[in-house]
Amino acid sequence: MATKATRPVAPTKIRLAGRRFMVLAAVIPTVAFYLIWVGIPMIYTFVMSFHDWNPLKAQQQFLGLANYAEALTKDRLFMTVLRNTLYYTAVTIPLGMALSLFVAMLVNSLRRGVGLFRTLYFIPVITSMVAVSIMWAWLYQPKFGLINNLLRVVLVDTLHLSVNPNIPWLTNKQMAMPAIMIMTIWQGLGFTMVLFLAGLTSIPSVYYEAARLDGAGRWSLLRHITLPLLQPTMIFVLATGIIGGMQVFTPMYVMTQGGPANVTKTIVFHLYQKAFHVYRFGYASAMAFILFFIILVFIFIQFRTQRVRWEY
Numbered sequence: 001m002a003t004k005a006t007r008p009v010a011p012t013k014i015r016l017a018g019r020r021f022m023v024l025a026a027v028i029p030t031v032a033f034y035l036i037w038v039g040i041p042m043i044y045t046f047v048m049s050f051h052d053w054n055p056l057k058a059q060q061q062f063l064g065l066a067n068y069a070e071a072l073t074k075d076r077l078f079m080t081v082l083r084n085t086l087y088y089t090a091v092t093i094p095l096g097m098a099l100s101l102f103v104a105m106l107v108n109s110l111r112r113g114v115g116l117f118r119t120l121y122f123i124p125v126i127t128s129m130v131a132v133s134i135m136w137a138w139l140y141q142p143k144f145g146l147i148n149n150l151l152r153v154v155l156v157d158t159l160h161l162s163v164n165p166n167i168p169w170l171t172n173k174q175m176a177m178p179a180i181m182i183m184t185i186w187q188g189l190g191f192t193m194v195l196f197l198a199g200l201t202s203i204p205s206v207y208y209e210a211a212r213l214d215g216a217g218r219w220s221l222l223r224h225i226t227l228p229l230l231q232p233t234m235i236f237v238l239a240t241g242i243i244g245g246m247q248v249f250t251p252m253y254v255m256t257q258g259g260p261a262n263v264t265k266t267i268v269f270h271l272y273q274k275a276f277h278v279y280r281f282g283y284a285s286a287m288a289f290i291l292f293f294i295i296l297v298f299i300f301i302q303f304r305t306q307r308v309r310w311e312y
Helices: 011-048 066-074 076-108 114-126 129-139 146-158 176-201 205-213 218-229 231-246 250-255 267-276 281-305
Strands: none
Touching: 011 281, 066 076, 066 281, 076 114, 076 176, 076 231, 076 267, 114 176, 129 146, 129 176, 129 250, 176 231, 176 250, 205 218, 218 231, 231 281, 250 267, 267 281
């Protein structure tokens, strides 16, 4: 009795099946990680935001939108910390981007030692923010801090000016937030600089050569070639900067505890206190989702206003 011969499986199909298996093997752990540690906690937190959630109580009372209404209409401190957060983000992101781009252009112009400078600038990025904040708190110390001692040497001992060099950087209402901004810009400079440096090296050199042949100067090269072709990198830096700036917490917690007079208290610091000091986890969860919505709005507006195609 004749039987049908089985067709051999094509090598191409075997390779495609192997590739699909490798893709799934790489994707499934990542998806599972984000589902377990991000997705499920977000859903749980969203449910908490509609309750008077207190871990010390046996039952959690359902409040509906009362927590959201309290944050937006009744909690005056929430509006204060929102303004502080927006002020911090609006100042640190543009200044940080401008300074990082300037440093990246200087490093990119070097013929040797690019890797060394890139590593040196990136060291503060990989250093713990808690350690950096403690170090800068000592630098800002009014009497014995290095910054005020340098000011004393320059202004009083050298220039003989009659000024008080003991500046209360972290205890003065006008100086506290700018002092923290300076520290965070310094700490994040290396990360943004590396991104801009990667963007600069990806720009074809033929554009600069053609422009120089036409008599273009440095300002023209920057304005008409560098900045337009760096827009994808700028959008990424701006988006990550907004997300990080709106969630800032550690410098304020370590250096000022939100003071003086709440001028350095941010949204995340406020919701942290509501959750872990007075155990109002439901109200803190509502503030977290208000912050989440604000960040989404900023990112949406940014991508809508800068939705262009880059070809080079």
